[in-house]
Amino acid sequence: MLEIKEVTKTYNSKGISYPVLKGVTATIPDGSFVAVMGPSGSGKTTLLNCLSGFITADSGKVLLDGQDILTGxxxxxxxxxxxxxxxxxxxxxxxxxxxxxxNIFLPQIIAGKSQKKMEKNTDNLLSMFHIEDIAKKYPPEVSGGQKQRASIARALSNNPSIILADEPTGNLDTKSSAAVIGAFLDAKEKIGATIFMVTHDAFAASYADKVIALRDGIVFGELLRRGQPKEFLDELLDFTRKVNGEEYDA
Ligand SMILES: Nc1ncnc2c1ncn2[C@@H]1O[C@H](COP(=O)(O)OP(=O)(O)O)[C@@H](O)[C@H]1O
Ligand SMILES: [Mg+2]
Incomplete structure (x- = not known):
C-alpha cells in the first residue's frame, strides 16, 4: 500500500514562491488502479515526482508498504x-x-538477474502485453501504443510494488490509448500490479478503481468506480467540470 500524507511542495523562482502542493493526502491500496486527475498546472507531475524522489517534497510523509520513502x-x-x-x-x-x-532486459540487468530468469520473465511480459512480434524491433520502428506497452512491460520487469505513470496516454491516439489502458488492466488482473496514473484524460481515468482529483494544491475529492467504465466516464466528466469550477455549465 502507498500512503501519501500531507505532502507539500513550493517552488521558488526569482524570489517568488509558488506553493503547488499544500498538503496532499491519499491512499493507494495494493492491487488497485488509481488515477490522479486535475487541470493543467494543478501539481500532478509534481506529486508524482515527489513520490519517485525526482524532486524533494518540503514536508509530509510517503509510506510504501509501511516504509518511509521520502527520508533516509x-x-x-x-x-x-x-x-x-x-x-x-x-x-x-x-x-x-x-x-x-x-529495453525490457535493461532494468533486470541492472538488478543483477540471471540471464535465464531474465529471458523467461521478459518472454512472459512480451506475451502478456501482446508485443512478442516486435521483440527484435527498435523503438522507432513500432507504433506509439506498442512503445507504451513495451515501457509498461519494462516498468514491471523487476516486480515493483507500484507503477507510477505520468500521462501515459498523453501522446497517443484513441486506439493506442485504449491498448495502453488494456495493458494496465492486464497487469492488475494477471499479476496484481498496483498502478498510480496521472492523467488529464477522463477516458483513461474511467478504467481506474479510484480517481483522485487535485485542485489548488489539495485533494478536491475522490471518486470510486462502482459500475462499468462507460457509466463511470459520465460521472467523471461531471466531476471534472466541478473540479475545474464549471459546475454551472449546462
Ligand atoms: N521546477 C519548477 N519550478 C517552478 N515552477 C514549477 C516547476 N515545475 C512545475 N512548476 C509549476 O508548478 C505548477 C504545477 O506543475 P505540474 O506539477 O507540472 O502540474 P501538472 O502536471 O498538473 O500539469 C505549474 O504552475 C508549474 O508551472
Ligand atoms: Mg504534468
Missing amino acids: NETALAEIRQHKLGFVFQDFMLLNGLTIQE
Whole structure:
C-alpha cells in the first residue's frame, strides 16, 4: 500500500514562491488502479515526482508498504526506487539504440538477474502485453501504443510494488490509448500490479478503481468506480467540470 500524507511542495523562482502542493493526502491500496486527475498546472507531475524522489517534497510523509520513502540515506532511497517503483512516462523513454526486448532486459540487468530468469520473465511480459512480434524491433520502428506497452512491460520487469505513470496516454491516439489502458488492466488482473496514473484524460481515468482529483494544491475529492467504465466516464466528466469550477455549465 502507498500512503501519501500531507505532502507539500513550493517552488521558488526569482524570489517568488509558488506553493503547488499544500498538503496532499491519499491512499493507494495494493492491487488497485488509481488515477490522479486535475487541470493543467494543478501539481500532478509534481506529486508524482515527489513520490519517485525526482524532486524533494518540503514536508509530509510517503509510506510504501509501511516504509518511509521520502527520508533516509541516498543509498536506501536508490534501492527503493530500483526495486519497488516502476516508471512509465508520457514520452516512453525507451532507448532507441536497443531493441524492445533489450529495453525490457535493461532494468533486470541492472538488478543483477540471471540471464535465464531474465529471458523467461521478459518472454512472459512480451506475451502478456501482446508485443512478442516486435521483440527484435527498435523503438522507432513500432507504433506509439506498442512503445507504451513495451515501457509498461519494462516498468514491471523487476516486480515493483507500484507503477507510477505520468500521462501515459498523453501522446497517443484513441486506439493506442485504449491498448495502453488494456495493458494496465492486464497487469492488475494477471499479476496484481498496483498502478498510480496521472492523467488529464477522463477516458483513461474511467478504467481506474479510484480517481483522485487535485485542485489548488489539495485533494478536491475522490471518486470510486462502482459500475462499468462507460457509466463511470459520465460521472467523471461531471466531476471534472466541478473540479475545474464549471459546475454551472449546462
Ligand atoms: N521546477 C519548477 N519550478 C517552478 N515552477 C514549477 C516547476 N515545475 C512545475 N512548476 C509549476 O508548478 C505548477 C504545477 O506543475 P505540474 O506539477 O507540472 O502540474 P501538472 O502536471 O498538473 O500539469 C505549474 O504552475 C508549474 O508551472
Ligand atoms: Mg504534468
